[in-house]
Amino acid sequence: MKKLTIAVTGSQGQLGRSIHELAVDYPEFQFVFLSRSDMPIHHFELVRNFLAGIKPDVVINAAAYTAVDRAEQEKDLAYQVNGESVGVLAAWCAGHGARFIHVSTDYVFDGESDKPYVETDATGPQSVYGASKLEGEKQAFQFCPNSIVIRTSWVFAPFGKNFVRTMLGLLQEKESIRVVNDQIGSPTYAPDLARAILDILRSGKWVAGIYHFSNAGRISWFDFAIEIRAQIGATCKVEAIPTSDYPTPAKRPRFSLLNTDKISEVFGLKPRDWKEALRECLGKLR
Numbered sequence: 001m002k003k004l005t006i007a008v009t010g011s012q013g014q015l016g017r018s019i020h021e022l023a024v025d026y027p028e029f030q031f032v033f034l035s036r037s038d039m040p041i042h043h044f045e046l047v048r049n050f051l052a053g054i055k056p057d058v059v060i061n062a063a064a065y066t067a068v069d070r071a072e073q074e075k076d077l078a079y080q081v082n083g084e085s086v087g088v089l090a091a092w093c094a095g096h097g098a099r100f101i102h103v104s105t106d107y108v109f110d111g112e113s114d115k116p117y118v119e120t121d122a123t124g125p126q127s128v129y130g131a132s133k134l135e136g137e138k139q140a141f142q143f144c145p146n147s148i149v150i151r152t153s154w155v156f157a158p159f160g161k162n163f164v165r166t167m168l169g170l171l172q173e174k175e176s177i178r179v180v181n182d183q184i185g186s187p188t189y190a191p192d193l194a195r196a197i198l199d200i201l202r203s204g205k206w207v208a209g210i211y212h213f214s215n216a217g218r219i220s221w222f223d224f225a226i227e228i229r230a231q232i233g234a235t236c237k238v239e240a241i242p243t244s245d246y247p248t249p250a251k252r253p254r255f256s257l258l259n260t261d262k263i264s265e266v267f268g269l270k271p272r273d274w275k276e277a278l279r280e281c282l283g284k285l286r
């Protein structure tokens with residue numbers, strides 16, 4: 001039987017690399033990994049030519065402009081990568097009978113809720129990054145109504161730029177650090193998200209639409225730092241501070257917990273507890 005060919009964009013990012021590492025567990029698929037230098041997704045003609053050569057059955061878009069603060073200054077580029085380019089990938093998929101899986105973010109919400117966001121809740125991005133990602137969701141469905149879009153939050157992995165790796169350095173170097181305690185969400189271990197995506201494809205079931213995926217838990221960044229400290233046995237003092245004491249160019253949602261019931265009900269995926277995922281991540285970093 002012919003193997004399904006899966007093209008993965010952004011293959012050097014946290015999610016892309018995680019999919020690459022898991023590929024060995026999915027021998028029924030043939031993967032083509034495309035880094036930013038292989039295929040910059042905002043070079044539309046190049047993208048069409050590349051995909052025409054690969055002829056993928058599935059495109060997983062793990063590429064994104066993720067510099068949340070810089071996006072406030074680079075609005076056009078953020079929209080080009082996170083918005084228009086998604087439309088180009090989606091249109092290619094729709095025009096060639098391929099399936100499209102795109103990844104989005106909790107930052108599409110305004111953060112003013114006090115209960116976990118479901119997929120149908122009203123969006124209201126507070127930053128250029130969030131708005132550009134929302135534009136990507138719209139373009140995915142506009143050009144390929146059969147798309148699956150997975151929103152995720154607070155992504156971490158043993159590699160790449162993320163909170164866990166930053167904290168690991170600070171907790172070992174400093175005597176005390178200050179961490180924001182009034183932004184609530186749930187972390188997502190990139191390899192868990194990667195597995196969820198590949199398990200959806202393995203299931204053979206395809207139900208287009210938006211899904212939420214994160215690890216299970218409800219914490220602040222401060223709680224996250226405290227748990228990292230506990231798991232590595234560091235002694236650095238961690239002080240809880242309000243967001244107002246840590247101003248950033250881009251506004252973050254105060255509350256961005258994602259309700260993951262839909263992905264569980266439709267695809268039988270049960271996200272594990274964030275502390276367990278953190279333990280695995282720190283184990284790989286040791």
Ligand SMILES: NC(=O)c1ccc[n+]([C@@H]2O[C@H](COP(=O)([O-])OP(=O)(O)OC[C@H]3O[C@@H](n4cnc5c(N)ncnc54)[C@H](OP(=O)(O)O)[C@@H]3O)[C@@H](O)[C@H]2O)c1
Pocket residue numbers: 009010011012013014015016035036037039040041042061062063064065066081103104105106133151152153154155156160161
């Ligand atoms: N990180 C988070 O906390 C978070 C939270 C919620 C949602 N998400 C979403 O989850 C998805 C995966 O994020 P991630 O954490 O894996 O991000 P990441 O580590 O920043 O990886 C993104 C990848 O996209 C690549 N890229 C950037 N611009 C590109 C372009 N024009 N063409 C092709 N590739 C390009 C980057 O290339 P370089 O390596 O060369 O920079 C990088 O490898 C994204 O859709 C993101 O918006 C992330």
